[in-house]
Ligand SMILES: NC(=O)c1ccc[n+]([C@@H]2O[C@H](COP(=O)([O-])OP(=O)(O)OC[C@H]3O[C@@H](n4cnc5c(N)ncnc54)[C@H](O)[C@@H]3O)[C@@H](O)[C@H]2O)c1
C-alpha cells in the first residue's frame with residue numbers, strides 16, 4: 001500500500017516524501033509543478049504530473065495505484081498574494097480539496113493528513129494560540145484553509161473520511177542531507193530571503209512594517225523546522241491508522257521571533273552583516289503568531305528536535321550555500 005502525497009514536489013511535501021521513503025514506505029506524488037520542482041522529488045517515488053482539481057486525473061491515480069492514505073500539501077500558500085488574488089486561492093485550495101475528497105470518497109480512501117495554517121486564527125487575542133481559540137482570518141489564504149477544514153469535518157460525518165489537520169506556524173530549514181530545502185522562485189519567505197543577502201543574490205532585505213505593537217515594532221512569528229513538522233505528519237498517520245477520531249493540532253515551537261531578530265540570528269549564523277531597510281506593512285499580516293503545541297505533544301507524542309532558532313537558520317543556510325540557484 002502507498003501513501004499519496006499531493007504537492008510532493010513542493011518545499012514541505014518533498015521533505016515528507018524523502019522521510020517516507022527513508023522509512024521504507026511506497027510513495028506516490030501528485031503535483032502540477034506550479035511552485036514545486038520535479039528535481040525535489042525523491043527518485044524512488046512514483047510521480048504523476050497533474051492537478052488535484054482534475055477529478056479524472058485523480059481517479060486514474062487512485063485506480064492505478066493502491067493508495068491507503070493521503071497527505072495533502074497542494075495549495076496556494078502566500079498571505080500577501082492572497083490579498084490581491086483571493087479567487088485563485090478559493091479555486092485552488094477549496095475547489096482542489098473538494099475534488100481530492102470526492103476522489104477519495106469514490107475510491108474508498110479513508111485517511112487524510114492536511115496542511116492547515118496559523119493564518120486561520122487571524123490576529124490572536126492571546127498567545128500562545130490554542131486550537132480552541134477563535135478563528136478569524138485576516139487574509140483570504142487563511143480563510144480558504146479554514147473552509148477546507150470545515151469541508152473535511154462534514155465529509156467525515158457523511159463519508160467517514162478521517163482527517164488530521166495540522167496548523168503549521170512558520171516552516172523553515174532543510175533536510176539533514178542538504179539535498180533538498182526551500183527553493184521557491186520567486187521567493188517570498190523571510191528566512192530564505194534574508195539568506196540571499198550574504199549569498200550576494202540580494203543587496204538588502206525589506207522589513208515589512210516596524211510600527212506593529214510588538215517589542216521592536218516588527219512582526220513576530222513562531223519558526224518550526226521542516227523535519228520536526230514532517231515527524232508530526234508521520235505521527236498523525238499512525239494516529240489515524242489506530243482508528244482515532246478526526247482532529248486539529250497546532251505545530252510550532254512556542255517561541256516568537258521578530259523580523260529584526262531573525263535578521264540578527266542570520267547574521268550570527270552566517271557571520272556576515274545583513275543589510276535591511278524598513279518598508280510599508282504587507283497587507284494581511286497579523287502582528288504576532290505563536291503556537292501552543294501542547295496538544296500535539298500530549299496526543300501525538302510529538303517531540304520537536306530543533307528548538308533553537310540558530311539551528312533552524314543554520315540548516316537553511318547549509319542548503320542555500322550549496323544551492324544558490326535552487327534546483328537549477
Ligand atoms: N511554508 C510554510 O511556512 C507553511 C505554513 C503553513 C502552512 N503551509 C501549507 O503547507 C503546504 C505546503 O507549503 P509549501 O511551503 O511546501 O508550498 P509549496 O508551494 O512549496 O508547495 C506546494 C506544492 O503543491 C503543488 N500544487 C499546488 N497546487 C496544486 C494543484 N492544484 N494540483 C497539484 N499540485 C499543486 C505545487 O506545485 C507545490 O509543489 C501548503 O498547503 C501551505 O499552505 C505552509
Ligand SMILES: O=c1ccn([C@@H]2O[C@H](COP(=O)(O)OP(=O)(O)O[C@H]3O[C@H](CO)[C@@H](O)[C@H](O)[C@H]3O)[C@@H](O)[C@H]2O)c(=O)[nH]1
Pocket residue numbers: 077078079080116117118119168169170171188189190191193205206207208209219220221259282285289
Ligand atoms: O521580505 C520579507 C518577507 C517577509 N517579511 C515578514 O516576515 C514575516 C514572515 O513572513 P513570511 O516568511 O512570508 O511568512 P508568513 O507570511 O508569516 O506566512 C508563512 O507562515 C504562515 C503561518 O504563520 C503560513 O500559513 C504561510 O503559508 C507561510 O507562507 C511576516 O511578518 C512578513 O511580513 C518581511 O518583513 N520581509
